[in-house]
Amino acid sequence: MLTTPTLGQIESIVHERIRALLAERAGEVGRLSGNEKLSATLGLSSLDLALLVAELEAQLGVDPFAKLVSITSVRSVDDLVRAYQQAFFPELERREDHTVTAAAKRAQSRRARTKRR
């Protein structure tokens, strides 16, 4: 992609890629709300997610999971969309309750629990 996409365009592209992947298996797929869990709701495996990331890198020219975001913090469609939006608009990282922040808090809490044991 030659020009920087808008937040809405990024969302559309990510949704479209997910729907195309799902359509390969289940035929026609309806609109995504964004709240769907990639694994639990949509049934995507980690390899499916890797394929999505490879396709989105080819289309958008960025890979947010190379450095910016941990793939393990991505649970829902919206998480995935935000990761790509953040790759183009780093200022989004400062938002409260951001995926990365939330994931970091979860990790910190896990570490604290492990230490207490």
Place this chain on the structure above:
Amino acid sequence: MPQARRVALVSGGSRGLGAELVSGFLERQYGVATLSRTKTTFIIDMLRSRRRRNFHWRAVDGRDHEALRAFVKEAGEQLGRIDVLVNNAGIAMEGILPTMRVRDIVEAIEVNLTAALVLAQACSRFMLRQGAGCIINVSSVHAIRGRAGVAVYSATKAALDGLTRSLARELGPRQIRVNSVAPGYFESDMVSNLPDAEKKRIARRTPLGRLARIDEIANAVHFLTSDQASFITGQTLVVDGGITC
């Protein structure tokens, strides 16, 4: 650059086994991308030859992860796809562990293992999209049998075999095969440093009574990347004249 039918990326293709593999893939009508730290006479000849249309080379230091990723992207874009990755680049870090410099240990891990992981990751992106691919990790008999003086080298090569098995399971559902080739002693720059007496001793211990020719190792790689090996994945093919049997 015209798009070749299949494309192989070989790390460390400027000399030895890597150069043999580059030539072999080109003979098999592959497009070939290779990287090395230095531009050897082999690379210069290739860039001047009529086969240069299907040949892509860049000077890349295996310790530079970003440069490795950029090379894969560039090669994939120029040659159109990546069907085969051969993680061949490696350094022989000799010396017993107790007296080895830590920076030499780190360098061996970076070049022999981390670079292979980074290349496999970057190439697998292409292969996932293609729904097919083949990765070969060039391991060593030292991953299987211990030998004094090569502890770090052995560790990196054994790690490659572990990578082969797990990556085969990760990528198998997308028809990407991952295998190791573990060469024994073969005529190469690494072996040329051994004293003649040591080479003779190795030959005596080898059931086939000699060191391998370089093409005998390359043939194993070509077999595993061919359709004849279409149901083989997660394996280590030992090509050592029987020295480990």
